Amino acid sequence: MEQYATALLYAIPFFIILLILEIGYGHFVKDQKHKLLDSVSSISSGLTNVIKDSLGLGLIIFSYPYLRDTLALTEINATWAVWLVAFIAIDFAGYWNHRLSHHINVFWNQHVIHHSSEEFNLACALRQPISNLVGYFALLLLPAALLGVPAKVIAILAPIHLFAQFWYHTQHIGKLGWFEYLFVTPSQHRVHHAINPEYIDKNLGQILSVWDRWFGTFQEELEEVPPQYGVLKPAATWNPFLINFQHFWRLAVDAWRTRNAWDKIRIWFMPTGWRPADVKEKHPYTVISDVYNYEKYHTEATPWFKGYILLQMLVTLALLMFMFYNFSAISYQGLLLYGGFLFLAIFGYSSLMDRQRYAFYVEVARAAAGFIFIYLSGDWFGMNSYFAEAGLVLQFYFIITLGATVYFTFFEKETVSSNLAV
Template identity: 35%
Template sequence: MNTQETIITWATPVFFALIALELLVARWRGRKVYHASDAINSLGLGVISQIVAVFSKVLTFGIYAWFVSHVALFRLPADSLWVWVSALVLYDFLYYWLHRAGHEVNILWAAHVVHHQSEDYNLSTALRQTGSGVVLGWIFYLPMALIGYPLEVFVVVALIDLLYQFWVHTELVGRLGWFDRVFCSPSNHRAHHAVNDRYLDRNYGGILILWDRLFGTFIEEDDTDPPIYGTRSPLRSWNPLWANAEVYWATLKDARHARRWRDKLLVWIKPPGWRPADVAARYPKPDFDIARSRYQPQLSRLMIAYAIVQFALLLVMAVHFLDMAKRLPPSGLVAYASFLVLSLTALGIWSEGRPMGRWLELIRLGATAGIVVLTGGWFGVPPGGAALPAALLILCLLNVLALIGVSAHGRMQEARPAH
């Protein structure tokens, strides 16, 4: 694994420990800040973003390395403290503009929207990341390459900026006085995630909130207008593939329906929500309602428990995938990644309580057993006798039995007359 993958892999248990702590503190305070399906969806999207990163780093870091080697104006030393400090400040400045553009340019919002879809605001939301941001996001950081910041410096400061932002995604930390005036803080970032008119498209800073103060995008959280989270076009789904695709698909439809070629282009580069007049007239959308009910399909406790257990197993596989990223051949890496993404999608549809989810889950478990039988083990794990395949097949069988039992219980609950 490279440095970034190593740090993220080791940071994962710390993330989950802090999520558990947040749950305990919220319960102690008598507050409900987590909903199981929402949290699983957020964490699953974070897993998918890391899977995509294994493949996309060739693009992002490769382009950056080429610019540093062939176009850079200077050769900055990687062993100098001022280079590291200035790199972190410059990266955070460029992040501000990428983040701001992600709210002001529709094609960039199509990627960034994933991070805002959750109607909860907690530490799991921090891990809810896009799988498509890599397509255009790298462009904003080319100034660092042109100046001559070494690739290893860029990679580390990018990771520092990302990891810093984890802790600000919580409702349990209040105002922090002077800190709120200088740095991105929980209070500042709560306002950023809100869909209230007052807070819309504000507080873009990653580490420093000074950029927002400097460029006129700062807003202070107001206790008289508590933040409402989510997006103005709610996702209303636990399908992670749809979460990544929804805005792209909506924009494609508007571009296809637009009569003027100019409008077919403008729908991509105008602010989110902009639609050609002829399209809006022929295909109207409902007005935004801040008092809308949250998306929360009713699941039995057994169904929720099943989803949590299955996600935990998939999370272990995802960590194993990251560990094997340097060792598996490309075909094996693509197969493993596809299995994980489709598995998380099947689990998401299951969590929506739809009958199709049961069949997708059964197919997923069957495919898992099929991989064990065909390979005699698991991706990248060297053959070691019959113990591993037997254990994996028994686990698949237990999961199938659990699925059948939980599904039967759910159907009994649905058939039971209401009193």
Template identity: 35%
Template sequence: MPEFPNIILYAIPLFVLAMFLELYVTLKQGIKTYETKDALTSITMGLGNVFIGFASKALVLLAFFWVYNNFRLFTIPATWWSFVLLFFADDFSYYWFHRISHENRFFWASHVVHHSSKHYNLSTALRQTWSGGFFSFIFWLWLPLIGFHPGMILFQMSVSLLYQFWIHTEAVKTLPKWFESIFNTPSHHRVHHGSNPLYLDRNHAGILIIWDKLFGTFQAELNTEKVVYGLVQDIQTYNPVKVAFFEWVSMFTDVFSGKKSVKNRLLYFIKPPGWRHDGTGNLSTDLRKKWLNRQTVASENKAK
């Protein structure tokens, strides 16, 4: 099995150059997309993710090799056709990891970091979790099980991460229709980062948008609904440590505080963000339904 380079480390200088280029282009377009404190927080989160990644990747490799060496069903060689298969398998895994990260509070506690900025630019792509790498790999464990070598899997995961860097921008509006219909694009991913009720928990794609269309989570960016970036309830801090762990603190507070049954305490780990055991919470599905109902009423009133 050939060794694969850590392409993320090699790409760091390109990330920096791309951010300066984006800043120049967006300023010429009259778009104020960068805010200094916010961008510095995102970059710090990215650097922390890289350093912590040395430990989390060791755990991931150990888990992948354990499955591959002891339980694999086949042995898939490192050839052009196996990388084609791995491309689709990895992207499918990423879709479900990403979707569950929005629908399960335990996974959301780490993923929320990436959505915590009220700005949308290439530095936002670097705003990555410090904790998720230690458990999110479970969505990829089926790949060494069917025979993909761990080195191949980690390389393809890095390719996917690199692809997703460039789609975090407002400098690119839309791309040709054929590309927009197949691939994840800046337009599709702007929707994903929106806190608008219509846009919540949509477009979980990594590279291919086809999964969202197949599984019913696709939403096009609308000219009539400008994306509002950030969270439904934004955090008011630029402190990287607080950004990294604020939802973990909030979740464990909900689990262990107050009078509630053991079942309800456990459900705070499992249920979607916004769920409350007393029925007072609002899920993204609730917010979307209320918004759509208001739009319907407004349209009916306008037609009268």
């Protein structure tokens, strides 16, 4: 976990720089692909994911080291070959994991967050899950385990493989010639994120595009079919916590409502979108039928509101970076408290983005938790050793954000509604 936190200390600034460059380029060419609330939601989703993963929250069925030590038939020496074999094994496993996530109801729940943005940009690449609480990916690495690929090699390559999938989430790069035949490109991944009937469940590769070509899931981006992004049952919220468990909740409700005992079980493992016949008839879902003519999710936001939300996200990001920087000095119990506080912060400001009144109560809980912790410990997880007045500054920040949340929840919202009525 500590190694992962250290890797993120370097990866996160790199991602932010690329995001800023994409936003700047879009502004320069007058073709902006970012909307502030959507991008904040995307980035915040990424923050929840790295908090969860760095804290090791979840249950792993089988670890790769266990599979390798138990099942290895041979051993590849630590040469260039082992790195190549490991990379191919990870990418092959990634393809099939991705395919499972698109085609099986219960697995779609852990992937829907990644597709939930109705925009397509580098920020949406950061929409990663917290609902993947049961880890099974090592089982898909069985070929690597049988070949005796060292666990250390997998541990090094896995995050690199993940981070390398960031760059192709953009609309500003066209087709790349011969590169398209070997590797996943922005053009191919635009197809993957599209909800057009021609594009659904296509281009599931992560780095190598050969798997899609071999297994029949490849689809070229067509000039006459511009990709439309999102999911057919729109998330209709900026809150990453809600998006993460929407599909699971729908499955649970359908399983409860159906009178067929077999349907209560099989709904979880049926193709994505399958519902029991009796429930489907009584409780139909609204899905997008015309991908070129539907209203994207939005909430009213004044420039001041957008600025405040951006500030909240940036402060949360700064606090997260401090947690990663000070990771080894904080006890695991302390890290859980810290992570819980950051979760609460993200839930609060993303609920405010949805213009939910309960955002105020979440902010009260967050501010109270912050005040109590600083009062009892006299510090903020060791921050005073770097900046003597850190605790005081944070308390002032809590007061400011609490006041701002009151204003944006109870006053500006009413003003915006009145203006809309006029």
